[in-house]
Amino acid sequence: MGKTKTSIFAAKLSELPENLGKTVMIGEVNIALFRLSNGKVYALRNRCPHRGGVLAEGMISGEYVFCPMHNWKISIPDGVVQAPDEGCVETFPVEIKNDNVYITVDDITNE
Numbered sequence: 108m109g110k111t112k113t114s115i116f117a118a119k120l121s122e123l124p125e126n127l128g129k130t131v132m133i134g135e136v137n138i139a140l141f142r143l144s145n146g147k148v149y150a151l152r153n154r155c156p157h158r159g160g161v162l163a164e165g166m167i168s169g170e171y172v173f174c175p176m177h178n179w180k181i182s183i184p185d186g187v188v189q190a191p192d193e194g195c196v197e198t199f200p201v202e203i204k205n206d207n208v209y210i211t212v213d214d215i216t217n218e
Contacts, residue, residue: 114202114209121206123148128163128172133212138199139163140208141183143170148201149183150210156194 117131123142130153131138139153139162151172153163160176167173170183180189186196200211 112211112213114211116207117150117201117210118208119206120148120203120208123208126167128153128165128167130161130163131210133210136212138210139172140201140210141167141172143167143183145170147184148203148208150199150201151181151183151186152197152199154196155179155181156188156196157192162196 115133117140118129123129125142125144129140131140137153139151141149151162153161155162155174155176157174157179158176160174162172162174164175165172171180172183173180179192181196182189186198188194202209
């Protein structure tokens with residue numbers, strides 16, 4: 108078969124603070140969930156590609172999070188590390204239904 112996608116409840120939208128990260132575990136995947144001041148919600152793997160800094164603990168400015176370890180600037184919508192640093196953080200689709208936030212992740216099924 109292969110990989111399929113699964114949407115999993117992650118949090119209540121009303122309980123997500125603006126401009127602060129929230130750590131969410133979905134299976135064995137550690138995800139940083141962000142609710143920006145513009146109302147948009149994004150999910151990224153909760154690990155900086157540089158040295159593994161916990162992104163949910165980073166400072167948010169606009170649509171960027173700054174890694175708390177070495178201040179790498181990462182775009183929250185697409186996970187791209189900003190120059191002069193390089194790299195990318197995995198992002199996950201987010202869906203909001205009523206007050207519920209769902210994150211879509213790969214569900215590995217039997218081959």
